[in-house]
Structure formats: C-alpha cells, structure tokens
Amino acid sequence: MIRRNFSPLVLAVSIGLAIALLGAIFAIIWSSLPQGETQLMPTPILTVIPAPTATLTPSVSPISLTPSATSTLMVGGTGNEIQVGVYVQITGTGGDGLRLRAGPGTENEPIFLGREAEVFLVKDGPKEGSGYTWFFLEAPYDTTRSGWAVANYLQVIASNEP
Amino acid sequence: MVAPIFPKSITADKNARVLTVIWNDEHNSQYPFGLLRAACPCAECRGGHENMRSEPDPDVFSVRMAESPATKIRNVEAVGSYALTIEWEDGHHFGIYNWRYLRLLCPCPICREK
Structure with a gap:
C-alpha cells in the first residue's frame, strides 16, 4: 500500500x-x-376602522292589512318590484355569480358572468322562458355588459343611483 | 433597476367603505370596497385558474357593486410582506392582492391613464 x-x-x-x-x-x-430583490420590504401598518354600530329602534305603529284587488309581479323575494328603469343587484348566488344570456331562456348562450352584488339597470322585461321570469340588464357604465338574467337572483336596490 | 413599490400604511374604513393605501413613493390610492371585491384575484372569482392573471382585469373598473355582505370588509391581513388578503362579510377570503396587483388596481385618474 x-x-x-x-x-x-x-x-x-x-x-x-x-x-x-x-x-x-x-x-x-x-x-x-x-x-x-434582496432588499426586504417592510410590513405595512394595517388599520381597520370599524363601521358605526346601528341602533335599532323598535316601531310600535300598528300594521293594518288591506286586501288588494290588483296583482303586482313581485320577484327576488324582497317585496320590491322589478321593472324597466330600476337598478337591481345580483344576489343569492353564494358568490358564484349569475349568467347573463343572449335571450330570455336557458337555451340561449351565456354572454358573461355577472358578479354577486353587481349592479345593473333593467332595460327590458319581464319575459317568460324555460320556466323562469327574465329581465334584460345593462351595466350602468358599460353598455356592452348586458344580457338577460333570471329574476330569482335579482334584488331592487333602494336608490336609482348605484 | 426599478425600486420596489410597497405600502407604508393600509387603512380599511368600514364606514366610508374605502381602503386607503399610502405607498412608499407617497402615492395615495383609494379603493372602494366594491372595486376590491370585483377585482378579487382568486381562481373562484376569476372563473378558474386559467383566467388568473397578474394584472387586474380592465372590466373591473366599469363594474358597479351594490352594498351587500359581498362588498363589506370584515378584516384585512398582511400576507408576509408581499401581499394583502381580505376577509369579506359573506365569508369569502381567498383573494391575495400582492403589492404589484394592488398598485395596478389603483383607480385614480393618473394611474388609469398609464
């Protein structure tokens, strides 16, 4: 060795x-x-300002029910009437959004997906199709964002200004 | 070499429903809660992983969102030192807004003209 x-x-x-x-x-x-890339970025200061707590004052005024002889189309489960000229928001989709279609029926092609809480102006309707009531909606600041939507997932918003 | 952009402070005002970011270049961005929700970068909100992008979808600037649990912020948290995550009142909390994405989302006229 x-x-x-x-x-x-x-x-x-x-x-x-x-x-x-x-x-x-x-x-x-x-x-x-x-x-x-080697420089460390500091963590920003995060502040959350809470919303004011709402205080509810119970109403004691009596409610009188008077039967009405006229019928009104009530959709969306809110008691508000959806009609041409009002603003509605998409609601109740659980965050999935709502398909807006080329025509009033599920056989029509979806054009785009409206987002949960997105606001639209009602331009036409109601029309019946595929067992649903449909309204033609148009985004207030983008007229190309428009289509027919099922009324079940629409809710009238209080103000005419989104 | 481009200096990194990062926030010095972030304030979520639940009353005004506006998130204010003051950046290290002193730019002040005011994000309406509705814009942040419309621009949520998560796969679910973008309609699948194939639609996820590093820049905000231009459509989000024309979307108008009504006041609802989907557009109310419950909490805001930093993700490390590179991003922000928002928990919404409807329980959604998957979006991670990194600093670059958030800056590109600034709705001010100066940023929108770029």
Whole structure:
C-alpha cells in the first residue's frame, strides 16, 4: 500500500486556498443578485376602522292589512318590484355569480358572468322562458355588459343611483 | 433597476367603505370596497385558474357593486410582506392582492391613464 505524507505547510496552504476559492465564488453569486430583490420590504401598518354600530329602534305603529284587488309581479323575494328603469343587484348566488344570456331562456348562450352584488339597470322585461321570469340588464357604465338574467337572483336596490 | 413599490400604511374604513393605501413613493390610492371585491384575484372569482392573471382585469373598473355582505370588509391581513388578503362579510377570503396587483388596481385618474 502506498502511503503519502504531506508536510503541515502544504496542508495549511491547500486548506487556505480552498477557503479563499469558496469565498470568491460566494462573493460573485451575491454581487450578481439584483439589489431590489434582496432588499426586504417592510410590513405595512394595517388599520381597520370599524363601521358605526346601528341602533335599532323598535316601531310600535300598528300594521293594518288591506286586501288588494290588483296583482303586482313581485320577484327576488324582497317585496320590491322589478321593472324597466330600476337598478337591481345580483344576489343569492353564494358568490358564484349569475349568467347573463343572449335571450330570455336557458337555451340561449351565456354572454358573461355577472358578479354577486353587481349592479345593473333593467332595460327590458319581464319575459317568460324555460320556466323562469327574465329581465334584460345593462351595466350602468358599460353598455356592452348586458344580457338577460333570471329574476330569482335579482334584488331592487333602494336608490336609482348605484 | 426599478425600486420596489410597497405600502407604508393600509387603512380599511368600514364606514366610508374605502381602503386607503399610502405607498412608499407617497402615492395615495383609494379603493372602494366594491372595486376590491370585483377585482378579487382568486381562481373562484376569476372563473378558474386559467383566467388568473397578474394584472387586474380592465372590466373591473366599469363594474358597479351594490352594498351587500359581498362588498363589506370584515378584516384585512398582511400576507408576509408581499401581499394583502381580505376577509369579506359573506365569508369569502381567498383573494391575495400582492403589492404589484394592488398598485395596478389603483383607480385614480393618473394611474388609469398609464
């Protein structure tokens, strides 16, 4: 078996050169990184201002029910009438949104997906189709965003201004 | 080299329904809650992973959202030091708005003209 003996001086110089080489490689890699990416971004200060708590005052005025001889189309389950000229919002889709279609019926192609709580102006309807009542809706600031929607997921909003 | 943009402070005003971000370049962004919800970047809101983008959909600036649980913020939290997540009153909380996305969503006229 061949056995080599290295002098302590050669061994020390070799180790020193290896450390220097590793240091140089590390320095080159570090300097090649873009400074912006290595800079740590501070976490911003987050503040949530709570909404004022509503205080409900119970009403004690008596309610009198008078039977009406006229019938009104009541849709959306809110007691508000959907008709041409009112603003409605999409509601009750559980965040899934509502398909607005090219015509009043489920056989018509969906044009786009209205978002939950999105506001539209009623431009036409009601029309019956596929067992549902439909209204033609148009986004107030984008007339290209329009289509027929099922009334079940629409709710009249109080103000005429969205 | 472009300096990184990040918020110095974020304030969600539930009364005014506006989220205010003051950026490190001193720009002040005012986001209506409805805009933030319409622009929620999560896969569910964008209609699937294939529709997710690093920039806001231009349509969100013309969408009008009514006041509802879907447009009321319950809580706002930082995600590390790179993004923001919003919990809405309807329980939705999947959207992660990174700083770049949030800045591109700034509705001010100066940012919209860029």
